Amino acid sequence: xxxxxxxVSSIKQAAEFTGLSEDTIRYYEKIGLLPYADRKASGHRTYxxxxxxxxxxxxxxxxxxxxxxxxxxxxxxxxxxxxxxPERVSILMEHKNRIQNEIDRLLETQKMIDYKIDNYKxxxxxxxxxxxxxxxxxD
Amino acid sequence: xxxxxxxVSSIKQAAEFTGLSEDTIRYYEKIGLLPYADRKASGHRTYxxxxxxxxxxxxxxxxxxxxxxxxxxxxxxxxxxxxxxPERVSILMEHKNRIQNEIDRLLETQKMIDYKIDNYKxxxxxxxxxxxxxxxxxD
DNA sequence: TCTTGACTTGGAGCGTACTCCAAGTTATAT
DNA sequence: ATATAACTTGGAGTACGCTCCAAGTCAAGA
Numbered sequence: 190x191x192x193x194x195x196x197v198s199s200i201k202q203a204a205e206f207t208g209l210s211e212d213t214i215r216y217y218e219k220i221g222l223l224p225y226a227d228r229k230a231s232g233h234r235t236y237x238x239x240x241x242x243x244x245x246x247x248x249x250x251x252x253x254x255x256x257x258x259x260x261x262x263x264x265x266x267x268x269x270x271x272x273x274x275p276e277r278v279s280i281l282m283e284h285k286n287r288i289q290n291e292i293d294r295l296l297e298t299q300k301m302i303d304y305k306i307d308n309y310k311x312x313x314x315x316x317x318x319x320x321x322x323x324x325x326x327x328d
Numbered sequence: 329x330x331x332x333x334x335x336v337s338s339i340k341q342a343a344e345f346t347g348l349s350e351d352t353i354r355y356y357e358k359i360g361l362l363p364y365a366d367r368k369a370s371g372h373r374t375y376x377x378x379x380x381x382x383x384x385x386x387x388x389x390x391x392x393x394x395x396x397x398x399x400x401x402x403x404x405x406x407x408x409x410x411x412x413x414p415e416r417v418s419i420l421m422e423h424k425n426r427i428q429n430e431i432d433r434l435l436e437t438q439k440m441i442d443y444k445i446d447n448y449k450x451x452x453x454x455x456x457x458x459x460x461x462x463x464x465x466x467d
Numbered sequence: 468t469c470t471t472g473a474c475t476t477g478g479a480g481c482g483t484a485c486t487c488c489a490a491g492t493t494a495t496a497t
Numbered sequence: 498a499t500a501t502a503a504c505t506t507g508g509a510g511t512a513c514g515c516t517c518c519a520a521g522t523c524a525a526g527a
Contacts, residue, residue, distance in 0.1 A: 201473070211474090212516055219477095220514095231523050233474055246440070253437045257514070271455060278448050285441045288434050295427050295434075298392045301385070302424045309417050316410060340503070350504090351486055358507095359484095370493050372504055396484070468527100475522070485511085492505070497498100 198236040200226075207244045214244075222247070222261045224268075253288050337375040339365075346383045353383075361386070361400045363407075392427050 204211045214234075217223040223244070226234040236244075250260055263280055266273035343350045353373075356362040362383070365373040375383075389399055402419055405412035 199473080210516080213514085215475090216515065228475095229523095231474080232476095233523075246444075249437045249440055253434055271451070274448050274452055278445055278452075281441050281445050281448075285438055285445075288438050288441075292431055292434050295392055295431050298388045299424055299427050301388055302420050302427075305385075306417055306420050306424075309413050309420075312410070313413055313417075338503080349486080352484085354505090355485065367505095368493095370504080371506095372493075471524100471526090473522100473524075476520090477518105479516105479518080481514100481516075483513090487510070488508090490506090492503100494503070495501085497500090 197238065198241060200234045200236075203234075203236045203241060203244065206241050207248055209244070209248065217247075217257075220257065220261070222257055222264060224264075250284065253284070254291060255284055259284075336377065337380060339373045339375075342373075342375045342380060342383065345380050346387055348383070348387065356386075356396075359396065359400070361396055361403060363403075389423065392423070393430060394423055398423075 198206065200211050200214055203209075203214055207214070209217075214223065218226060226236060226240075229235055247260055247264075250263070251257070259280070263277060266277050266280070337345065339350050339353055342348075342353055346353070348356075353362065357365060357373075365375060365379075368374055386399055386403075389402070390396070398419070402416060405416050405419070
């Protein structure tokens with residue numbers, strides 16, 4: 190006995206679930222980032238829970254700076270099956286490293302902003318400081 | 329006695345120092361994100377250390393997701409002088425919050441990637457798991 | 468049956484942030 | 498003096514990631 194395809198969602202529901210717009214989902218399919226979706230007899234797209242979860246994962250990758258091209262490459266590897274697992278692992282690890290670098294940069298900038306806010310607050314309390322003492326980033 | 333203008337850098341040196349391209353610096357000036365730069369008699373742009381530091385600060389804001397429009401607004405306030413200090417502080421604090429949210433999202437995604445990599449590694453060790461047990465994000 | 472809303476396709480258009488180019492001027496090294 | 502590099506301007510073009518539209522089909526309730 191074969192699997193029963195559990196294709197439950199319309200594109201509208203998929204959009205609600207993933208936070209993507211319907212247009213964006215169609216666009217992703219058009220550029221090959223998402224596989225050609227199953228259609229009902231009417232031609233309307235239909236999505237399984239599994240596919241929706243895959244889409245959510247893609248949105249996480251996108252939200253953390255992966256380009257559509259890289260995501261597409263990742264999906265292509267997935268389609269190739271198990272033999273591509275090591276390469277998929279290395280793509281994910283590389284992306285994780287990029288995320289770490291991004292976090293480091295964000296933390297540094299937060300510090301810089303704190304420093305600048307402190308300067309601003311000192312000037313607010315004692316405006317004379319504004320011209321007498323200029324720190325880096327004090328402008 | 330007036331200040332001696334310490335305008336030392338060419339646009340090329342400014343580009344090297346800030347990591348922006350020369351074209352980008354000219355573009356920023358064109359859209360009003362950077363003030364109209366001082367020129368030498370020849371018409372060539374010239375930048376002071378102070379201006380270079382301001383540019384570096386802008387690159388930090390940009391690298392952490394601030395749009396050129398927001399940065400422009402920040403600079404406009406700066407031009408208005410001290411009266412705009414409270415508003416500048418609030419812009420910076422808001423941006424700092426956005427950075428924090430971004431950091432949180434990045435950390436979450438890192439966790440998700442770790443989870444997925446772990447699944448992949450289990451499948452690599454025992455390929456039978458690939459079809460028998462599908463976790464979320466396992467595709 | 469009729470109407471309203473959801474969906475389809477292909478393609479055009481858009482916002483952001485550059486990036487490149489042409490034609491001309493200025494600076495510098497030999 | 499001359500060649501080469503650096504710079505100027507205005508404007509056109511590009512890359513990415515959507516977003517919108519027109520014209521038509523399909524679905525579901527009154």
